Each structure stands twice: as C-alpha cells, then as structure tokens.
Amino acid sequence: MGRVSSAKTAEPVPAAGAAGQGPRTPHVEARSITKRYGEMLALDNVSLEVWPGEILGLMGHNGAGKSTLIKILTGAEQPTSGQLAVAGTPAQLRSVADARSLGVVAVYQELRIIGTVSIAENLSYPVLPQRFGFIDRRQLKKDALRVLSARGIDIDPMMPASQLSQAERQLVEIAAVLSSGAKVVLLDEPTSSLDIEQIERVFHLMRSATAEGVSFVLVTHKVHEVLDCADRIVVLRDGRAVAGGARSEFDHERLVAELAGSTGDSHQSGCSVVEPAPSAHASEIGGTSPAPETPAQHSSTSATSAPALRVAGLVAGGVRRADLDLHFGEVVGLYGVLGAGRTAFLRALFGVNPMRAGEVLLYGQPYSPKDPADSLEHGLYLLSESRKVDGIIPSLSVRNNQVVAALRSFRRHLGALDRGRVRTETDREAQRLDIRGNPDRPVGSLSGGNQQKVLFSRLHMAGARLLLLDEPTRGVDVGAKRRIYQVIRDEAREGKAVIVSSSEAEEICELCSRCYVVRKGRLGDVLLSGDALTPDALRLVAVRAEEEEVALQ
Template identity: 35%
Template sequence: MRAERDHGVSAEILKAEGLRKVFPGVVALDGVDLSLRPGEVHVLLGENGAGKSTLIKILSGAYRPDGGRVSVDGQPVDIRAAGDAQRLGIATIYQEFNLVPQLTVAENLALGRPPRRFGLVDKKRMERQAKALLDRVGVDVDPATPVSRLGIARMQMVEIAKALALDARVLIMDEPTAVLTTGEVAKLFTIVRQLRDEGVSIVFITHHLEEIAEIGDRVTVLRDGRSVTEVPADTPQDELVRLMVGRPIDQQFPRQTTERGEALLKVSGLGRRGVFDDVTFEVRAGEVVGVAGLVGAGRTEVARAVFGADRYDAGEVVVRGNRLAPGDVHAAMEAGLGLVPEDRKGQGLVLGADVAENLGLVTMRAATRAGFVDRAGQRRAAAKVAEQLGIRMTGLDQEVRTLSGGNQQKVVIGKWLVADAGVLILDEPTRGIDVGAKVEIYQLINALTASGHAVLMISSDLPEVLGMSDRILVMARGRLVGELPAAGTTQDDVMALAVTDVEGPRAK
C-alpha cells in the first residue's frame, strides 16, 4: 500500500474507536472506528446519512461523542471545541468554506493571530507570511485580494494554506472536488500528494469513486452509522459500491429512452449583455437534454434566465406554446416550468422548515383560499410524493436541515412533482450525493420522461451527462457551441467543444 511507501507501518497519528453519537430520534454513529497513519490519504466513503459528517465534526470539535474515544499519538484526547482540534494539529476544510469574504486573503490566513509590531497589526509581515503559504500550495494570488473576488478553486487553496498556517498534522477534506473542473482537480491532487509526502495525514471524503484509486491509500467504508470495513484504495469500484450501499448496483446510469413528443420548452436567441448570447435550443416531451461546459460557461445563468429568476436582454422563452415575460418566476411556474438550483441549501430549501412545508412551497399560493392555506390537502400531497420518492425521514415533521444530502435533493425535486411541473430544469442534480442516491435520482428522471415530462439537465459530471442524456448541448464563454447525440459521444468529444476559443458575449 502506498501509505507504507516511505513511512512504514507507523503507529497511528490519530485513532477513533467505538464512536457513538445520538441525536433525538436518530443514531448517527453506532461504534465507528477510524485509524490514520502519518503521511497517508485515507478515504472516508459512505452514502449520505452514513455518518461521515458526524464523524468529522467530532474530530474537529463541533460535536462531542456520546461514547467511544479519540487518541492522538497514542494518547486519549478530549476534543471539546474547534480550538482543541487546532492545538492537536487537526484542521478541517468543509464544503462550505470557513473564510470571511470581506477580508483579504492575508487577513483570512492570519485570522485570530495576526503578526504585530508595536502593538499594531504588521500588515507587510502578514502579507509576506501569506505569500509563503500560498507559494507552498502553488496558488498565484495577491495576498491583498479580498476573498470575495476569488473563484471556488482558489478559495479551496486558501483554505488549505490556512490549515498549513495552523501547522496541521491532520487535514480533513470534505468533498474538496465537488465544484472543481477536471484541471482544478488535477492541481488539487498535486497539492494533496505533496502534503502527504511531507508527512501530513489526510482524511479525504468524496463521492467520485474514480478519484479513490488515484489519490487514496486506504478506504474506510461507513454504512448506517457503522464502520463496515477497511480496504485498499485500489479496490474495484463495483466492490466499493456494494460495501457502501449493501447491495450491487447493476447500472450506474440507468437511462431508459422514451418516445419524444412535442417541444415543451423552446428558447430562441436568448442573450444577456456580457453573460451569454444567442442561445437557442428546445426540449421535447420524453427527453433529457444535457448541458455541458466548463465552470463559467454560462450554463447556470441561462437556466436562471429561462426560469425568470434573472432577466435577459434579447430572445424569448416559450413553454407549451406560451411566451414567458422576462424575469417573471411566477409566470414560469404557472406555465409548468420548474428549477432545481445547484445550491439546494441556499436556494432550493427552507432549512428551518419541515419536509411537508418544503414540499408544499411551490403550491402554497394555489392552495390558499380567502387567506387560509389548505394545510390538510398540502400534507396529503406531500405524503404521497415523499412515499413516491422514498425520502428517508422520521416523518413529514422532520426538519429538512437534518436530512442527508440525497434526501434533501429529493425534497427539492419533490416540490415540483407536487406542482406537476411539465418541464424540469435540473442544475447539478447529484452534486454532493452518493452513488446510491444518484441512481435513485436517475430513476426518478426516467419516470418523469416516461410520463411525458421534459428535462433539461446541467451537470459538470461528464459521465453523468453522457449516461443520462438523449442529446447534449455544449456551452463555452456564454455561447452554445455545439450539440451532440449522447449515443456514441465520448468525454473527449464534449471537452473538445467545451474549450472552443469563441468570442465572448457581444454587447447589445
């Protein structure tokens, strides 16, 4: 195994034994074990709800376990808060970055412990220290740049630099590649390997199975809050899936094509000054049209404009023969258009509300009479859809924030099923959810198209686009640069179009 390459079978730097954590009505962890050796990448694998997030929150001091113990360098430790974890050399990079957007990169890297001179913050020294950290992770960023101006990939590198500033010996990375392009992933992996070779131990959480053999040394599999097994990182993907979900998955992309009907959505000459230009396509009943392209190609911006969330300067959107007014979400919904946004927590859900309330969000206005909402009718409809989608929950009264990522995504899609949306725009529909939940989402897409719905699916996951689409639209720099049949098309074919050097959107 690669973990033994240079470091031998060293004693564990960190060891968790029999960890247990119980929340009201839910056993999140029930005897979980994890060992971490110096200078290895240890992949933590499991479905949404398997206990991965709870485990890393215990190790980072966000939660206290109800049972079990954690040892560092062979000595039991009591991690009561984030400060305790930091003093032990444990740093965590969450999917939602822990950076202050209004502060500069240097200020973020020195947050809470800025260098001082004569009692004042030594800005020049702070920026020199920041530059050294940024050079170490290979990112060319001016330390004086506000974090709000950085893209996702550079924010990730700043988070890694921040962990190194704390002299982290253990780095926990939660879905670090979820929003990165292929090129950005390659750069991240270079940094991860460099840190591993320097003796840093890394816990790496990912839902992208193809990444495991490339970057990992060992894998611990969690299922239903328990440790299932520990296996080498080169274990075949089919076996990893079986261990993770408890059953074999015959088809990762079970697309079932159906006969296409009339065009339910027509977009003609859509343009927004400086963002996208002359975008024209249609989606027919019974088909899935995939939209591919690099980050920044304009895919999400077009989807939001079509749905009326953002205005556009030129062109038209027609749903079932009805031309929609620009920037009118209500008109789009009335016409039978639905949007599942890429940011499900920020834009697709009310996290403090329960499952029933979230499933009824879209239809609440229609269910209101004389100022009163038909809550009984809403609840019946919610119960029907929740059962149809197999949402795993304690009941309709469970807060959405406590559901796993895959079940949250089902709720976001489910509210449009309650509303009977005929055309559904799915923006990154499976980002951050495990392979088992992905297949359930794909089967739902099949059911939608089989019943005559139309689906426009935007995804940065090329295998997903190829596996679940009937046709593929490719965007680059705000323009639609090509259309490909999914059958017979390769990832290289899509990428050749995605990197097309086209003129950007023209000012109107």
C-alpha cells in the first residue's frame, strides 16, 4: 500500500512494483458484494479478485450488474453489504478519490478529455506546472511527452485534444491513468466506438502495461474481445457472478451460453427469417431449449388482417436496414442492446430524423413523414425513451401535459381552448391510469412512475392508432410497471398497433407476441415468435448475431 504513488506526482509506474507485493495478494478483492437500489437487487453476493498483471474480462448483458460493480470497485457507489480489500488490506472506498489514491481507477465510455485545450494540459490536470505564476509550457510539454512515450504513443502533446481520434483519446486516457500510478484500471466498454485495428492498439497498450504489474478489468459484452484479450473471465448475469475461471476454461460456445443463461443446445422451430436479407447468415441463429413458461399471447386476431405498417429496406441515421410488419391489435417487440438502432428506427419512423431510403406503407399507403406533427396527424405516436429529456414538460401542470398532444381536438370558436372538456377528460384519464398527484400542479412534482402514466395518457388522448413505445417502463417502480403493461395490453385490445422497444428481454416476452432482434442498425433479419420467444432466446440471439457479424469482417 505504501508503494502506491499519489495522484499528483506524475511518475511512471515502477516496473517491478507489483512483484514486490507478492504474487498471492490480489490487487483488489471484492467479497460477497451485494447492492440494492430500493426493491431492485443489482448485485447479489458477488465476489471477485483482480490479480497483479492480469487482464480480467468482466462480461454481462445490459442490466447484469457490470456498471454497478465498477462503480463499487472505484468508490463511486457503496455496496449494501460485502467487503473490499485493496492490496490485501480491507478498504472502504467512500469516493472516487479514495479509490484513486489506492490506485484503482475507472476509464469510462464517455471520456473525460476536454477537447478545447491541449493534450498536455489534459494530461496534467488538475495541477499545471507553473513558473513565476505562469504556466510553464515547456515543462508541460516535457511531462506530457514522457507520459505518452512511455506507452509508445506518438502524438504531439501540444495539439488540441479535439483532434484526437476516438482510439487515440482512449489511449491517451489510459496512459494518463497509468502515469498517475494506477494499479488497477477498469475499462468500461472501451471498444464500443472503435474499429478492429484501433481495438488492437488499445489491447496492445494494455498487454504491455500488464508486464509492469498493472491489472485491467475489461468490461464488455463482446465475447470475442474477452476471448482474445483476457487472462481470466467472470460472467455476471442478473446481478450474480454465474461463471468464472481462466481463459482456457472458456470457449466461445460456453461463454455465449453463460451470458444468455442457458446451456442447452436443442433446435428451435419458432425462430424464423423474415426476409432473405443480404447477409442471410441470420437463418442459422437459434438453438435454445424452449423455456418452461410460454409468453403471453395478446393478439389472436392480427394474423389475417392487412398490416397497419409495413417497412421495407428503411435506411436512416443509425439504421442500416429495417424491415418490419405490424398489424392492428398486436404488440410487436424490438429487442437489442443499447445503441443497436432501435431508437433511431422509431425516430425515423416518426419523422424526427429523416429517412434516407426505403419504403414505408402506412395502412397500405406509401408514407414518408415530414415531421412529428405530420406523423401525429397520421395516427402515429412516439413515446420517447427519455422521459425527462423529451417526454414531460416539467413547467406545465399534469393536466396540460396530458392534453398537449391533443390540443387541436379541444379547440372551440376563435381558437379558444375548451377548458371544461380538458378538465373532465384529463380527470377520466387520471382515473383510468391511476395517476396519483394533484392534476393542477406541475408534472415535475409526480413520481417517475406517475409521470410515465401521464405520458401514456398523453398518447391515448392524442388518439393515435399506431404506438411506438421506446423503453416504456424505464425508471419506473414495479407497481407502475405492472400498470403500464396493463395499459399497453388494453391499447392493443382496442385494436391499436403497438411496437415495444426494450433492452429488457423479460419485458418483451411479457408484452409481445413477436419480437424483432435489432443489432448494429439492422432490423428484420431475426424474428422470434410463439414458443421460441423467451428471454433466454432473445439474449442468446442478440449475442450470436453480434458474434457472427464480427466473424464476417
């Protein structure tokens, strides 16, 4: 512990430093870590060690608990129960600064590099070298060159950081962390926006640093990266560490199975290919045992009627190709990891972002929305994924938030608003959805779940027939979630056509009769329905699809 250098002095990591601590003491040890957020159990009795000089691959799906675990290991959050030890000494990490002073540092996806100042200054923050009260630019440059060259990074440190590529930023960030004396560097999805060559550079840097005894925790959901790079692997699922061991104990099959939570490999009949897409390898995907519980079926009438919406070959920002059919009275799912293109697809469909190519048939008629107002007039409605950003209007009352998408229908002569009818109809809606709170107070005073119900009331009052619901239950409590599921089913029963986009496989299976798996901007290659539509199957397909994508490159 005494050997950990302070964050301020930018001395290079001592090459033999780790060896001196003995090979049998892990850099970081977490024992029986449990973390609760209210009712949610984010981490359930997770233990793990990070040994000197190793790369530990930490894997798991969205919501498996990876991020929470990183936050706890780096002091950003405190565990509900369990112990941490750093370099063999029990440690309480009350803050990020605590963890940093012990040499445990996280590098996040959103890098903390300030684009408008030089790389050297970024490296030097928070303390710049000074001479006579002015910044000593020569010293600044010298320090920066030392940090960068120690890691084999050949970049002019005096150029603005904004000129760095994404990969170079990543490299610079890691170099900076290493130069500050970090022993354990946690990388949260470091490769999410890099191409293969750039990823190799990052991995190379990591490997060279492990020779000095530095350890890395590589957090990712990409199977092949972990297999390429890690010395040991830990898999998280639903907040538990479900598998762990040396790299040699894992092969691709096992890792995918552990991630998805099923080890069976029997053939799947309900998994189908909707349309022979150019990359028809999707037809191979499938192969999980039928789950014991069958998904709820809500739409018996839909199969025969003409589609409410047919999308063929849609291309837009973030959407490479989308094909989809949707009937009145059914709830269709879109499942995929974050950033897979679900939101981009829905926003293009609703006219928020422009479509670049492709054909959309709405009620059998060609359709290309000019703007959201146009879409709304055609009976579409988009419930956006981020309630606070573009959902609620916090300064308006609950009532006005409910009615805002339907103002037109409350117009009387001279453009006057029929306030009596607004009152009665919003009251009725509040009762239907069990919205709790004073309807004349700003909507910001309501709980997250009630705010979400207000948004569902808004979409109902707008009279839409085709509902695009993006993460409809994000950030709501369990009670409100159940209520919202009920409301979505009611909408479908009334004959509305509903798309539910979610990163929660359970949610999809609870609500939908069919589900498209979306990945890397492509939608329509894989469709699960009937008995094949299970949470495990969805996760498995999402992982497999991504792996095959990589294999093709």
